[in-house]
Amino acid sequence: MPYSDFLNFLNHEKKYSVHTSVAYEKELQNFHAFMDREGVALAAVDYRFMRHYFAQQKESGKLAVSINRSISALRGYFKYLQREQLVKANPLSLIKALKVPKKLPTLIEKDKLVNLLDNFEELNLVSNEFEEKRDFIVLELLFGTGIRLAELIKIKDEDIDFYNKKILILGKGNKQRFVPLHKTLVHEIDLYQCLKKDQLLQNKASRFIVTKEGKDAYPKLIYRIVKKYLTLITSQNKKSPHVLRHTFATSLLDNGADLNAIKELLGHAGLSSTQVYTHNSAERLKSIYKQAHPKA
Known part of the structure; x- marks a missing residue:
């Protein structure tokens, strides 16, 4: 080539x-x-x-x-x-990108998602205790930290800091960042790791999230898990792991989080990538205004 x-x-x-x-x-x-x-x-x-x-x-x-x-x-x-001096000039130096209409990120209703996670043990969608706990951890991490799918499957057991309640994430371009974990999630991660150790004695995986056979998780598995559970609470077409990332960011913004802080949590290189979530919040406020204000 x-x-x-x-x-x-x-x-x-x-x-x-x-x-x-x-x-x-x-x-x-x-x-x-x-x-x-x-x-x-x-x-x-x-x-x-x-x-x-x-x-x-x-x-x-x-x-x-x-x-x-x-x-x-x-x-x-x-x-x-x-x-490399193989061409004299870059023929694309004057080529500009085409204008693309902005699409608002797809979200899941926060209350429905919280209710799903709060009542997860009652669902009984899988018979295996380890799989149930793993699926719960997958959803909690994606929604609770806003990490990307690729970042999730790279996590190793030693990346989790139980004492300081945070997790080391390897992002794009091998950039590292720490993301906080809430107290309940830290406890659930501990239970998951105990189950993994007890039930998967032949575990050869090097990663934190694994299959029921004890092998490293892969993207298609995570997609299946997310889609299976989101189908219970929404009829929208898009039910991907990235939808949970969008929901995480928008939830923080709706509750007054600083845009720069959200940028750091998401691992964005620039603020422009994070600002798209301000449009979601603005649209939501417009909707609330139209429903609630007598002059709307």
């Missing part, structure tokens, strides 16, 4: 996640295939050619958010090629 060195750079120097690297590789495959069809060499790619490439994407029905992802990937690719 002509771009294999760039992918190695992303993996080993930039420490990109596997998911991001796979997405970049797909973008580069599509771009090089387009160059081959057009009969254009890499060194001859210029601003007009890139405009032509993205225009073709738009005409094919590709969404603006997907085109922007392609722009970002190829801008990084040509920046790398320029650094």
Whole structure:
């Protein structure tokens, strides 16, 4: 692959996640295939050619958010090629991202979610005591800390600080942060670890969240767990782990938490990513106003 060195750079120097690297590789495959069809060499790619490439994407029905992802990937690719002196200039330096209409994060009603967790033991959706406790911990951690799915499955037993009631999270770009745990959750984590030790004697996993066979948890398992329980309290289509992250952030904001503090808890690099939750809170306040005020 002509771009294999760039992918190695992303993996080993930039420490990109596997998911991001796979997405970049797909973008580069599509771009090089387009160059081959057009009969254009890499060194001859210029601003007009890139405009032509993205225009073709738009005409094919590709969404603006997907085109922007392609722009970002190829801008990084040509920046790398320029650094390695394989091209003279970056043809994407003047290419701007397309405007994307802002979508409000999908949420679960907080009261319904709290009620689900408060009455979790009465559900009896699984016969295995360990699985029930694990599922509860998964939901509590996602909603109680706002961590990402990828961060959840990376947690190790030793990352949990019982004395100080906090947990070490390995976020994007291998950045570490501590997230507080409430007293009840600390107690439930302790019970979960005892069950894991007692019931999974052959446990070979290196992670905190494991399967019923004692192996490391994987993304599809977490998705299944979240969807199974959220189906009990909502009919909305989106029932992913990220919905619980959105609900966590919006709940904090609704109750007066500082936006910078929420940013740190979520592990956002910049405040702009956190500010999207202010729109959710504003929409909620408008709804309350319309329902409650006689002049609304």
